Amino acid sequence: MYIDVIKNRVFLYAIALFITIFALFSIFFIKLNYGIDMTGGIQLEYSYEKQIDIENIRSKVEEESKNLLYQGKNIVNAAHTYKISGEDKFSVVVWFNQADVPEKDLEGLKNTFKTELLSLLTKENPSIKEYQYINIGKSFWDYIRNTALLTLAISLIGIAIYIAYAFSWFVWGINAFSFGAVTIITLFHDVLVAFWLYIFVSLFYKEFQIDTFTITALLTILGYSINDTIIVFDRVRTNLKRSIGKNKKNIHTQ
Numbered sequence: 001m002y003i004d005v006i007k008n009r010v011f012l013y014a015i016a017l018f019i020t021i022f023a024l025f026s027i028f029f030i031k032l033n034y035g036i037d038m039t040g041g042i043q044l045e046y047s048y049e050k051q052i053d054i055e056n057i058r059s060k061v062e063e064e065s066k067n068l069l070y071q072g073k074n075i076v077n078a079a080h081t082y083k084i085s086g087e088d089k090f091s092v093v094v095w096f097n098q099a100d101v102p103e104k105d106l107e108g109l110k111n112t113f114k115t116e117l118l119s120l121l122t123k124e125n126p127s128i129k130e131y132q133y134i135n136i137g138k139s140f141w142d143y144i145r146n147t148a149l150l151t152l153a154i155s156l157i158g159i160a161i162y163i164a165y166a167f168s169w170f171v172w173g174i175n176a177f178s179f180g181a182v183t184i185i186t187l188f189h190d191v192l193v194a195f196w197l198y199i200f201v202s203l204f205y206k207e208f209q210i211d212t213f214t215i216t217a218l219l220t221i222l223g224y225s226i227n228d229t230i231i232v233f234d235r236v237r238t239n240l241k242r243s244i245g246k247n248k249k250n251i252h253t254q
Contacts, residue, residue, distance in 0.1 A: 016189060019189075019193055019196075020189055020192060020193070022196070023192045023193055023195070023196035024192070026196055026199060026200070027192075027195070027196065027199065030199060030203070032199060032202075032210055033199075033202040033203075033206060033208065033209050033210060034209060034210050034211070035093075035209035035210060035211030035212075035214075036093060036094075036095065036134065036136045036211075037136050037144050037211050037212050038144060038148075038210055038211055038212075040095070040096065040136050040137060041093065041094050041095040041096050041136060042093075042094050042096075042110050042113070042114065042133065042134065042135050042136070043091060043092070043093045043094075043132075043133075043134040044091065044092040044093075044094075044114060044117070044130060044132070044133055044134075045084075045089060045090075045091045045092075045130070045131055045132040045133075046089060046090055046091075046092070046121070046128050046129060046130050046131065047088060047089050047128070047129050047131050048088055048089070048090070048125060048127050048128045048129070049088065049127035050125055050126075050127045052083075052090065052125055052128070054081065054082075054083050054090060056124070057081055057090065057121065057124075058081040060117070060120050060121065060124070061079050061081045061092050061094075061117065062079060063120075064113060064116055064117045064120060065079045065094065065113075067116075068109060068112070068113050070101050070105065070109060075096050075097045075101055075106075075109065076094060076095070076096060076097070076113075077095040077096060077097050078094075078095045079092065079093070079094045079095070080092070080093045080206050081093075082205075082206045082207050084207065085207075089131075091207070092117070093209075094113065096109075096110070103137065106137075107135075110135060114130075114133060118130050144212060148212065148215040151215070151219070152191070152215070152218065152219070152222075155219060155222055156184055156187055156188065156222075157184075159183060159187065159222070159226055160180040160181070160183045160184045160187075161180060163179050163180050163183045163226075163229070163230070163233070164176045164177050164179055164180030164183075166230075167179045167233060167237065179233055182229075183226070183229055186225065186229055187222055187225050187226065187229070190221060190222075190225040191218050191221055191222055191225070194217075194218065194221050195214075195218060198210070198214065198217075
């Protein structure tokens with residue numbers, strides 16, 4: 001199917017702008033499904049042989065979460081339980097209120113939760129076994145979150161500066177920084193839309209969590225997007241040179 005991009009550019013700009021605004025609105029106003037490496041907490045993964053009732057397991061996880069107290073206060077912010085598709089496994093992710101609990105005490109509470117939950121689950125189904133335990137502390141998730149945002153920002157700015165340099169003064173009278181500005185806008189749009197689609201899917205599938213793997217995927221999209229941008233810019237450069245060359249030729253003949 002052929003689309004005349006230049007002729008329909010206003011309509012296409014409007015669509016891109018609408019999607020960008022809607023994506024920004026979703027990111028700021030929808031509760032994001034963060035992974036524990038972006039917030040801190042624990043992730044427990046279990047395997048089983050006999051059939052399980054995931055709703056029953058979810059209720060037991062919630063029950064154990066309510067029983068985990070520190071100085072009379074519940075310290076579990078949220079707990080998600082979901083079955084891993086296509087495998088005889090399920091995962092439990094627990095987020096803790098880490099601000100008011102000393103690190104040493106918090107580690108003890110995490111181990112207590114892990115032990116008590118496994119005991120509770122095996123009473124119902126002896127075939128359930130814990131095969132993975134991931135524990136993310138507060139200091140680590142602070143570092144990961146800040147580093148992830150900084151990495152994306154530096155990548156966008158660095159790429160824009162390089163593009164501005166690479167296309168500098170190839171045609172007299174055209175500011176190279178305009179190419180850098182367009183690069184930031186297009187890359188930001190591509191990454192934002194991909195991120196928004198991931199967030200939309202995570203509303204229906206809890207295993208789609210925003211974590212370090214998500215940031216890696218966004219950086220990969222950034223790389224592919226810049227390849228397309230450079231190809232388009234190179235074509236623009238070629239066409240501009242041809243256009244200017246023809247204009248100069250016409251001036252000389254006159």
